[in-house]
Amino acid sequence: MKKKLIFWVEEYFYNPNFFQKIVSFLLLPLSLFYCFVMFLRFKSKRAEDFGIAVVGVGNLTVGGSGKTPLVTALALRYEDAAVVLRGYGRESKGLFAVSDRGKILCDVAISGDEAMIYARKLPNAVVIVSEDRKDGIKRAKEMGAKIIFLDDAYSKHDIKKLDFIIEVVSKNSFCLPSGPFRERLWSTKEVVTLKEGVDFKRVVTLQNKSDKMSLLTAIARPQRLDAYLPEVVSKNYFEDHHVFLEEEALEILQRDSSDTILVTYKDFVKLEQFGLPLSLLDLDVQVREDIFKIIDDYRGKYAKKD
DSSP, X not given: OHHHHHHHHHHHHHSOOHHHHHHHHHTHHHHXXXXXXXXXXXXXXXXXXXSSEEEEEEOSBSSOOSHHHHHHHHHTTSTTEEEEEOOTTOSOOSOEEEXXXXXXXXXXXXXXXXXXXXXXHOTTSEEEEOSSHHHHHHHHHHTTOSEEEEESOTTOTTBOOEEEEEOOOOSOOOBTTTSSBSOOOOTTSOOEEEOBTTTEEEEEEEESOOSSEEEEEOOSSGGGGGGGOOOOSOEEEOOTTOOOOHHHHHHHHHHHTOSEEXXXXXXXXXXXXXXXXXXXXXXXXXXXXXXXXXXXXXXXXXXXXX
């Protein structure tokens, strides 16, 4: 029931049918009130400068937009980088250092799936999860970081940073609860908008390919994978950040008589502990060089202060 509700909401936000459009229209007064409150919240914040280059990567809508591979591609370019994120879906609370330059300091239950991806893919970086991003920034500085990337941080208006926003196309352009938008691009806030296919593009590799694969994934809006999928026996979708049980994967393998389970890296970091046969659909991104120039120029302002 929970899974059906989540997928209904995703459809309602991004590709609404006629009934969902009516629901969206009826909720418009709430959306206008919500958006006004978010504007007042934005105007009430004063950005704190932490004396270090902080780069935020986010999107305005709920659900997935490809932030994790983009942040990974950006952070890979720099020595002594750190990634700070909330760690949504983890079983822990508070601040945890997930990795220190390739040394994994906790398991995926504590870190959450996205933080563990960063820990595995960024061997020269520090990765920290913290609901309070300011505390995470302070810890990253203590651990020697020279540049900090914040995952999903547009709304952190009280932190001085360079903001990148990934453009997400939706047929529903309203604020919550009528639509998927958490905030608007406020006119007085400086941001750099990035478009997939223009400013960055996805690069997909398939590892451990088998003749019969069953897709198993727990990412937001899993239909986004369709453009990159090889032939599969079945597609099995779970809600975003779902914590898999071994029995769930085994049931799919046996039902489909598949050779392997096809997963994204986000699923892989949670399923690898079971020792099941896995094929990996690994999604990375290539970023235009002028995006790094923007970051380097911003970082240079802090280098001059040192």
